[in-house]
Amino acid sequence: MNSLLRHKGWTWGFRTTILLYFVVLIVLPILGVYYNSFSLGFSTFIEAVSDPIAWKSVLLTLKLAVIATVINVLLGTMIAWVLIRYRFPGKALLNSLVDLPFALPTAVGGLMILLLLGPGSLIGRLAERLGFEIVFHQPAIVIAMIFVTFPFVIRAVQPLLEELDPSEEEAAYTMGARSSRVFRRVILPSMAPGMISGGMLAFSRALAEFGAVVLVAGNIPGRTLVSSVFIFGEVESDNPVGAAAVSVILLTLSFLILWLINLLQMRGRRS
Amino acid sequence: MRKLWIILTYLVFILLIAAPLGKMATEAFSDGFSGFWASLSRPEALHALMMTGFVVVVVTLLNTLFGIMLALYLVRANWLGKRLKGLLNSIVDLPYAVSPVIGGLMIVLLLGPDSALGALFEQIGVNIVYAFPGMVIATLFVTFPLMVREVMPVLQEIGSQQEEAASTLGAYGWTTFWKVTWPSIRWAVIYGVILTVARSLGEFGAVLVVSGNIMNKTQTATTLVYQDVENFNVTAAGGVALVLAAFSAGLLLLMEWSKRRKGVH
Amino acid sequence: MHVEVRGLNKHFGDFHAVKDVNFGITKGHLIGLLGPSGGGKTSILRMLAGLETPDSGEIIFHGKTVNNLPPQEREIGFVFQNYALFKHMTVYENIAFGLKVKKANKNTIRDRVTELVELTGLKGFEKRYPHQLSGGQRQRVAFARALAPEPQLLLLDEPFAAIDAKIRQELRSWLRELIERVGITSIFVTHDQDEAIEVADEIMIINQGRLEQKGTPWDIYKEPKTPFVATFIGESTLIESASELKGFNNAGGGKPTKALIRPEYIEVGHLNEFKMASATEQGVVKHLHFRGSEWLVEVEVNGHKLVTYRSLEKETLTPGQEISVLVHRAYLFNDDRSWIQENGLKEDPMPVFI
Structure with missing residues (x-):
């Protein structure tokens, strides 16, 4: 029994307020989106989703998010490794810089990428001369996604590497294993859970990203229009049902991922 | 081998973080300090920064209060069934999975002028969507898990025994909270506050949808940056963005500091 | 404070943690709640404190039902297993x-704290924080903190569990003395029988949520009322069929009866060392363990393994040696009842071997 919440009289009011706040702020809006997208019948939902601009935006988002996630898992694992295992000047600074994309407003992140890679910039001009197009094309979206999801994999892998008992590695070496083998058999398996859960978090964040992407993507339907920007456009053009339909798909995907992560973490805790 | 990895790491940081930051700073000052100052002293920029400030203050206050209370309930209360607690616990994380744009859309759908609730509020003369309350609600939605998730593990770790001990010594709820629980969760709360400030300062998608981005009325700093870019006024955007980035960097330093304090106590 | 408990029940989900427990405690007594872990002792203690709510039953302090009083108003002191120091x-x-x-005035507080600090031997440590203290010192602080508001009833949950074995002994006698001096009714939970026997005026044995027996340590040792109590207190060997032991052939009057035999109920030696040779049986020494002050001897008799002690003063035995064994008495039980029976072939009243 909790001594803290026992103050008579107040108790009931407090409990109701808190739970109501919770339900009204979180649960009701989510249900509202599902309700709205199906409010005009299932066929309207299908119609809204089968609009080529809509489903192409979803597919494009998925494709780009997968690319961004793969790159992020590779880069993130490497950086986590370097930041934990090696000692070098500037290490502490880099370690705190990891969180900067979390702290920075996403719109600012988008602007930064736009300025760096934009048509007037050095890199932009260089790429143009080589025949690449970055800003307002798909590479820019991937870069924006990588930028905003940058910390996830690093922060998921670091604690696992820190916990890894060096004696396990040493034992493998004393048994004559070569370092590539030790890496594959000892180090990689212990980093894998972090790579997976960090990767999934990054993926779901990349799916949802709006601020950074909207500034650097050209938002051309079917080519550079991702779903979150599509939803925004639908809201702007006063078509909330169409927005809700795509939202439902995106939401369901994200919840699925969240649920998977929870499942993974629970399994990890048990073993 | 080792050198190669370290160099690669530096390269990633430089390309992905340092270069964009530096580029933005030079852009903001491309017309000198006066240009930077001019972009900031525009009336709409001042208003947008003020709006952001208001949202941050209100959201941080509400989110801190409710976050602490909810964390207490989710960890301690046994009047909630175990299963219900588990369900509520997983719902806390949902805003993480919701795209901010969708978060904003939810509020438009629920409280917008076309909805039943919105019409009701309009009749009594309160505008929610395209006004300050809607922006606060949208930001609250997005920041909701931050405080709860910081405080909950600490409460779990310290356990309820100290609180029980206080109750057997005659202390009631309020005294117990301030004298016994608060000192233990203090640093987690501070960390949560910093996270909430950072998130509400930078919130863009949800606020953009809900606020309608009306200049000198509902425009915040981030949505002003967006509008400036849309209007090809990149230098002005850079100025405002640089201010936001400076705040974020400051918050990041605070985060590092409070994380260290959190570990000590 | 006089404490009475009637028909106490507590469930945690489907688990019936406390089953219809009744007892009364005289003012000023020190009671040990003894039993295996997870048996419901701590639940009983927490219900007395008001930290858990009973599903049914009454808790009465001083003739007044306190079920609906929160812990703040029960006038109790509680010492937690991990001390729960602030x-x-x-x-x-x-x-x-x-x-x-309680908003006592400043001078009263200072005097009382100083008094308790001296009583618990913590002088000089007043300004330290809990993490700067040893386990034993923390325990003393917890104890002083619980006593400070002058409670009527002191409840202690496994007070020595987290302390090194060496200091535990010392703290036990210290606690016993202190409680006697303060004169407060106290209940402590423990799973350690030595601790309960040494410290408590009375022991309540709790198993699977039930109160098995309540009595002085000596009573419980001498006359266990249930097989559980007999096995839990002291060491013993279980013999599935008591009638196979010499001297207990008619045990239970033909009903299948089991026997529990304590080491001190058994005597081993050469035939000439016994007065009543006819009551002995032949056995073989299986193992010898040196126990510091005596030998622990394992002998096999009729396929039953029995355990006993042998003084170092007597001739040392060797494994494999044939030897005479006398079972003085046994704790017998079957489905109907349980009782203590002396060896039927022994005529002379033997000296008590406890």
């Missing part, structure tokens, strides 16, 4: 907490 407060602040909450 880690942000110094020793002084910890002890003063209960008095400050």
Whole structure:
């Protein structure tokens, strides 16, 4: 029994307020989106989703998010490794810089990428001369996604590497294993859970990203229009049902991922 | 081998973080300090920064209060069934999975002028969507898990025994909270506050949808940056963005500091 | 304070943690709640404190039902297993907490805390924080903190569980003395029978949520009322069929009866060492363990393994040696009843071997 919440009289009011706040702020809006997208019948939902601009935006988002996630898992694992295992000047600074994309407003992140890679910039001009197009094309979206999801994999892998008992590695070496083998058999398996859960978090964040992407993507339907920007456009053009339909798909995907992560973490805790 | 990895790491940081930051700073000052100052002293920029400030203050206050209370309930209360607690616990994380744009859309759908609730509020003369309350609600939605998730593990770790001990010594709820629980969760709360400030300062998608981005009325700093870019006024955007980035960097330093304090106590 | 408990029940989900427990405690007594872990002892203690709510039953302090009183109003002191000291407060602040909450005046608080600090031997440590203290010192602080508001009933949950074996002994006698001096009714939970026997005036044995037996340590040792109590207190060997033992052939009157035999109920030696040779049986020494002050001897008799002690003063036995064994008495039980029976072939009243 909790001594803290026992103050008579107040108790009931407090409990109701808190739970109501919770339900009204979180649960009701989510249900509202599902309700709205199906409010005009299932066929309207299908119609809204089968609009080529809509489903192409979803597919494009998925494709780009997968690319961004793969790159992020590779880069993130490497950086986590370097930041934990090696000692070098500037290490502490880099370690705190990891969180900067979390702290920075996403719109600012988008602007930064736009300025760096934009048509007037050095890199932009260089790429143009080589025949690449970055800003307002798909590479820019991937870069924006990588930028905003940058910390996830690093922060998921670091604690696992820190916990890894060096004696396990040493034992493998004393048994004559070569370092590539030790890496594959000892180090990689212990980093894998972090790579997976960090990767999934990054993926779901990349799916949802709006601020950074909207500034650097050209938002051309079917080519550079991702779903979150599509939803925004639908809201702007006063078509909330169409927005809700795509939202439902995106939401369901994200919840699925969240649920998977929870499942993974629970399994990890048990073993 | 080792050198190669370290160099690669530096390269990633430089390309992905340092270069964009530096580029933005030079852009903001491309017309000198006066240009930077001019972009900031525009009336709409001042208003947008003020709006952001208001949202941050209100959201941080509400989110801190409710976050602490909810964390207490989710960890301690046994009047909630175990299963219900588990369900509520997983719902806390949902805003993480919701795209901010969708978060904003939810509020438009629920409280917008076309909805039943919105019409009701309009009749009594309160505008929610395209006004300050809607922006606060949208930001609250997005920041909701931050405080709860910081405080909950600490409460779990310290356990309820100290609180029980206080109750057997005659202390009631309020005294117990301030004298016994608060000192233990203090640093987690501070960390949560910093996270909430950072998130509400930078919130863009949800606020953009809900606020309608009306200049000198509902425009915040981030949505002003967006509008400036849309209007090809990149230098002005850079100025405002640089201010936001400076705040974020400051918050990041605070985060590092409070994380260290959190570990000590 | 006089404590009475009637028909106490507690469920945690589907688990029936406390089953219809009844007892009364005389004012000023020190009671040990003894039993295996997870048996419901701590639940009973927490219900007395008001930290858990009973599903049914009554808790009566001083003739007044306190079921609906919150812990704050029960006038109890509670010492937690891990002490639950307030880690942000110094020793002084910890002890003063209960008095400050009750808004006692400053001088009273200072005097009382000083008195308790001296009583618990914590002088000089007042300004330290809990993490700067040893386990034994923390225990003393917890104890002083619980006593400070002058409670009527002191409840202690496994007070020595987290302390090194060496210091535990010392703390036990210290606690016993202190409680006697303060004269407060106290109940402590323990799973350690030595601790309960040594410290308590009375022991209540709790198993699977039931109160198995209540009595003085000596009574419980001498006359266990249930097979569980007999196995739990002291060491013993279980013999599935008591009638196979010499001298207990008619045990239970033909009903299948089991026997519990304590080491001190058994005597081993050469035939000429016994007065009543006819009551002995032949056995073989299986193992010898040196126990510091005596030998622990394992002998096999009729396929039953029995355990006993043998003085170092007597001739040393060797494994494999044939030897005479006398079972003086046994604790017998079957489905109907349980009782203690002396060896039927023994005529002379033997000296008590306990």
